Amino acid sequence: MTATDVWLPISADEIEGLPAPDESGLSYRHWDGGPDFPADPADCVFYVVPYMKGTEVSTRPLAAMTSVQVVQTLTAGIDHVEPGLGSLRAGVRLCNAKGVHEASTAELTLALILASLRGIPRFVEGQRQEEWRGGFYPALADKSVLIVGYGSIGVAIEDRLAPFECARVVRVARSARTAERGEVHALGDLPALLPEADVVILSTPLTEATHHLANAGFLARMKDGALLVNVARGPVVDTKALLAEAESGRIAAALDVTDPEPLPAGHPLWHAPGVxxxxxxxxSSSAFLPRAKRLLAGQITRFAAAEPLRNVVLTTR
Incomplete structure (x- = not known):
């Protein structure tokens, strides 16, 4: 019997535009990471990974998915499924969620930058204590910003920086190239670029090359008073090295991701000055679900019609 199951973390009846089962021959199974599988994993041909459920959940069914042809994440990063890819047969396409998270992630990046520079956490604490904490605070205007990781999210961040009158936006990616807005530097150029940046944004994927990219040497090259913003993955930053710099008061940080994550109670990063x-x-915003549903409807429609899929990151060998 030919395998036809599509595993979805969102109920199929909530996704407009999916191919009809009677026309496509596909059967939709709902699984959002619970302890029980919705059907035999061997019958799954298209696996949509549950969102933000971690590596253990994401990879749990992979070894038994002997018929799977596509693994689709709902995240831009794929690091949470990579440990399980070795159990898959050759020819399985891994697709990410490019187009789903750019707006939300870029929006939060700007919120973190502005909140950190303009002292919003200090104002919130002052309001709780009924203290008027006036004074002069840094502005984003006239600052030099370095974006490390110039993929679709990095581009979206620069789009949102445009109205803020930054003095300069410098772009860094794995390799040098010329983008629509100008030069993109290679990672190897970072030692020369870091000392000039007032704000350093990390939006790079987590790979062997970027694990602890922001290590003690990286952080030491940042100028006094600079702000590090991490919207990539926690292990892109060496937490121990960051703590040393933050506790000295030399640099500040705004982190949407940490290592470890979730950050446990009692961890010194919670109370580090300037963090x-x-x-x-x-x-994870209101923009996620509509965009995720559109992505899935489009991908599964293309799969059913044997058309090329979008966002193919790699094919297993």
Whole structure:
């Protein structure tokens, strides 16, 4: 019997535009990471990974998915499923959620920058204590901003920086190239670029090359008073090295992601001076679900019609 199951973390009846089962031959199964599988994983041909459920849940059914042809994440990053890819047969396409999270993540990036520079956490605390904490605070205007990780999210961040009259926006990616807005530097150029940046934004995927990219040497090259913003993955930053810099008061940080994550109670990062933390909510906004549903409807429609899929990150060998 030919495998036809599509595993979805969102109920099929909530996704407009999915191919009809009687026309496509596909059967939709709802699984959002619960302890029980909705059907035999061996019958799954298209697996949509549950959103933000971690590596253990994301990879749990993979070894048994002997018929799977597509693994579709609802995240821009794929690091949470990579540990399970070795159990898949050759030819399985892994697709990410490019187009779903750019707006929300870029929006939060700007919110973190503005909140950190303009002293919003200090004002919130002052309001609780009924204290009027006036004075002069840094502005984003006239600052030099360095974006490390110039993929679709990095581009979206620069789109939103445009009205803020930054003195300069510098772009860095894995390799050098010329983008629509100008030069993109390679990662190897970072030592020369870091000392000139007032705000350093990390929006790079987590790979072997970017694990602890922001290490002690990286942070030491940042100028005094600079702000580090991490909307990538927690392990892109060496937490121990960041704590040393933050506790000295030399640099500040705004983090949507941490290492470890979730950040446990009692961890010194919670109370480090100049550190603002949000709980990995860059993509978790009202924009997520409509965009995720449109992505899935489009991808599964293309799959049913044997058309090329979008956002193919790799094909297993």
């Amino acid at each position: 603002l933390i949000s709980p990995h909510v860059g993509g």
